[in-house]
Amino acid sequence: MSTLFGINFYSGSKQSFVELLNQHLSKEERKFVVTANPEILIHSLGDASYKTAISKANYVVADGIGVVKAMDLLKESVNERVTGIDVMQDLLESANHKKLSVYFLGASERSINKMVDRIYERYADLQVAGFHHGFFTDSEKIIEEIQIQKPDLIFAALGAPKQEAWIANNMSKFDKGIFIGVGGSFDVLSGVQRRSPRVLQNMHLEWLYRISTRPHKLKKIQVLTLFSILTIKEYIHMILLKDTRVEDN
Ligand code: UDP
Numbered sequence: 001m002s003t004l005f006g007i008n009f010y011s012g013s014k015q016s017f018v019e020l021l022n023q024h025l026s027k028e029e030r031k032f033v034v035t036a037n038p039e040i041l042i043h044s045l046g047d048a049s050y051k052t053a054i055s056k057a058n059y060v061v062a063d064g065i066g067v068v069k070a071m072d073l074l075k076e077s078v079n080e081r082v083t084g085i086d087v088m089q090d091l092l093e094s095a096n097h098k099k100l101s102v103y104f105l106g107a108s109e110r111s112i113n114k115m116v117d118r119i120y121e122r123y124a125d126l127q128v129a130g131f132h133h134g135f136f137t138d139s140e141k142i143i144e145e146i147q148i149q150k151p152d153l154i155f156a157a158l159g160a161p162k163q164e165a166w167i168a169n170n171m172s173k174f175d176k177g178i179f180i181g182v183g184g185s186f187d188v189l190s191g192v193q194r195r196s197p198r199v200l201q202n203m204h205l206e207w208l209y210r211i212s213t214r215p216h217k218l219k220k221i222q223v224l225t226l227f228s229i230l231t232i233k234e235y236i237h238m239i240l241l242k243d244t245r246v247e248d249n
Contacts, residue, residue, distance in 0.1 A: 106157030
């Protein structure tokens with residue numbers, strides 16, 4: 001376990017994390033997963049109720065490369081980046097294999113319809129327990145459907161902070177299920193939004209691609225700047241603390 005900005009992170013690899021979730025699935029347990037990027041961490045610093053929502057998660061994984069780099073700098077070991085979309089795709093594969101049921105919540109109506117069509121094509125044995133777009137005002141019907149269907153996996157792609165708040169507020173109403181916030185993943189899996197080219201992913205520049213293809217995301221640069229400043233502040237604090245300890249000895 002590693003810590004950043006007061007939040008505990010799962011520090012293993014993506015593969016070990018997916019294996020862990022598969023174990024929870026086979027025991028029909030209820031778990032809440034946050035796939036944290038710098039935006040989520042910054043938001044949690046300024047919004048106490050959001051921080052409380054995040055604290056209810058069973059696992060927080062380092063989704064953004066910024067989070068992984070910050071951990072490296074602060075000597076908080078985290079094995080690798082574990083993205084929501086990669087975990088989702090791995091879980092869909094194993095759920096298909098085991099004929100498990102899945103509920104999809106989020107994105108625009110067009111995007112979720114397209115994604116569910118592709119899911120039916122690609123995962124013939126997967127049980128689609130239900131799906132709903134993410135622009136609802138009242139989620140009672142959605143909650144009722146999940147209570148009746150009892151899906152094994154519930155992917156919430158409502159964007160942060162909405163998806164974590166929704167899961168934290170409603171999770172106690174369900175008996176089982178792995179609840180995981182996956183941001184813009186439905187838009188990528190539906191083909192509405194392209195994931196960045198592999199070469200940019202390998203260069204850790206996926207965030208730059210996402211900003212350049214969605215100019216309304218320019219605010220993200222401010223968040224990333226603030227995240228970098230706070231990380232450097234923590235780093236300086238860590239160095240000073242180390243120096244003080246050396247002097248004391
Ligand atoms: N979204 C939603 N309901 C909302 C707001 C957003 O379903 O009230 C969806 C949006 O359509 C998109 C997803 O949430 O598919 C994630 O949005 P974004 O790309 O902003 O999230 P990020 O991946 O950057 O966290």
